[in-house]
Amino acid sequence: MTTTSPELPTAPGKRSLSLYILGTQSDLHSERGVECPGDLPPASDPGLVERARRAKEALGSRVFVLGHHYQRDEVIQFADVTGDSFKLAKDAAARPDAEYIVFCGVHFMAESADILTAPEQKVILPDLAAGCSMADMARLAQVEDAWDTLADAGIADVTVPVTYMNSSADIKAFCGRNGGVVCTSSNAQAVLEWAFRRGQKVLFLPDQHLGRNTAVLQLGLGLDDCVVYDPRRPGGGVSPEQLRAATMILWKGHCSVHGRFTPEAVDEVRGRIPGVQVMVHPECQHEVVLKADQIGSTEFIIRTIEQAPAGSSWAIGTELNLVKRLAANHPDKQISFLEQHVCYCATMNRIDLPHLVWALESLVAGEVVNQITVDAETERYAKEALQRMLDLPGETSRD
Ligand code: SF4
Numbered sequence: 001m002t003t004t005s006p007e008l009p010t011a012p013g014k015r016s017l018s019l020y021i022l023g024t025q026s027d028l029h030s031e032r033g034v035e036c037p038g039d040l041p042p043a044s045d046p047g048l049v050e051r052a053r054r055a056k057e058a059l060g061s062r063v064f065v066l067g068h069h070y071q072r073d074e075v076i077q078f079a080d081v082t083g084d085s086f087k088l089a090k091d092a093a094a095r096p097d098a099e100y101i102v103f104c105g106v107h108f109m110a111e112s113a114d115i116l117t118a119p120e121q122k123v124i125l126p127d128l129a130a131g132c133s134m135a136d137m138a139r140l141a142q143v144e145d146a147w148d149t150l151a152d153a154g155i156a157d158v159t160v161p162v163t164y165m166n167s168s169a170d171i172k173a174f175c176g177r178n179g180g181v182v183c184t185s186s187n188a189q190a191v192l193e194w195a196f197r198r199g200q201k202v203l204f205l206p207d208q209h210l211g212r213n214t215a216v217l218q219l220g221l222g223l224d225d226c227v228v229y230d231p232r233r234p235g236g237g238v239s240p241e242q243l244r245a246a247t248m249i250l251w252k253g254h255c256s257v258h259g260r261f262t263p264e265a266v267d268e269v270r271g272r273i274p275g276v277q278v279m280v281h282p283e284c285q286h287e288v289v290l291k292a293d294q295i296g297s298t299e300f301i302i303r304t305i306e307q308a309p310a311g312s313s314w315a316i317g318t319e320l321n322l323v324k325r326l327a328a329n330h331p332d333k334q335i336s337f338l339e340q341h342v343c344y345c346a347t348m349n350r351i352d353l354p355h356l357v358w359a360l361e362s363l364v365a366g367e368v369v370n371q372i373t374v375d376a377e378t379e380r381y382a383k384e385a386l387q388r389m390l391d392l393p394g395e396t397s398r399d
Pocket residue numbers: 070106131132133134135166255256257258319345346347348
């Protein structure tokens with residue numbers, strides 16, 4: 001793996017983003033650098049479009065470019081397929097002929113693609129700084145400490161660890177080793193129902209909001225059935241009695257984008273746009289989700305807008321690139337971003353045209369840059385956790 005940066009021109013006045021601007025390990029309200037005035041970052045040098053096109057053409061079917069829905073338009077235009085993280089990993093697995101998988105997304109997604117593709121296929125992340133603050137909020141050592149805490153409380157053997165797709169490969173492997181499973185935002189209900197058939201409690205990693213929203217709104221648990229385990233506090237900041245009394249043990253993690261939408265923004269948009277329907281992602285805080293008209297995964301949001309009648313009005317609480325793209329693609333509907341003070345995902349947007357061109361041109365020159373590899377042991381157990389999810393009825397057709 002190399003950390004070399006591309007030496008390619010960027011647009012005049014382009015802001016450079018620092019590497020670690022998000023609040024890894026911190027409380028939502030202490031995060032810095034995640035506000036923006038509702039605009040996307042400036043486009044890169046348009047002269048790079050032709051270079052990207054030529055490099056991709058030269059590689060032909062040897063390269064398969066994946067584009068997550070939250071990527072910039074300048075990158076999405078070169079994607080062979082777009083989707084959410086799990087769909088993209090499955091799409092990559094369905095292309096065993098492609099020598100190189102260029103993943104325009106974030107680090108944990110490239111890891112998942114490496115796990116699900118053949119050993120000889122090389123997965124490339126155009127910028128290694130494209131991480132995910134949510135995934136970084138659950139480190140393996142912290143999760144192992146938490147499991148010890150659960151064992152000390154006498155509940156580890158009745159607890160099933162469930163991790164959201166948005167987690168590192170070693171957290172997925174931890175779940176695989178301990179009888180647990182992976183979930184996506186589309187199938188969290190079915191996965192939790194599976195988990196509760198096997199254990200009395202769930203340790204849900206790393207997004208407390210998806211865990212709470214699914215447990216309360218879809219499984220009918222109460223808020224007081226949930227406790228939040230804070231890995232930065234001794235014993236998780238909860239007593240053994242609280243752990244023993246809880247049904248859902250929620251890891252204290254969140255998305256630095258979705259976690260920032262507020263209930264006040266829902267009230268504000270309803271006052272401003274008569275008849276507006278509010279649709280949010282389940283990574284949003286519970287108080288926001290309670291006020292929304294529709295809740296669903298990225299794929300659900302796209303499908304809902306596609307099927308919405310002309311003239312309908314929507315305020316959407318998900319990543320800004322996707323909302324702006326939906327608005328541009330559906331001019332017959334009024335589509336707005338739910339909250340003006342929430343930023344695009346800064347790490348997703350690390351992948352830009354200069355990095356994509358650098359990755360593709362390096363491949364043309366015979367050099368594999370920024371390859372993401374998961375070691376064999378981690379891959380084996382992570383695959384077990386993923387397979388348990390895939391084995392759920394109807395799972396292969398679910399988005
Ligand atoms: S939108 Fe949130 S969960 Fe997705 S990559 Fe960005 S920080 Fe991570």
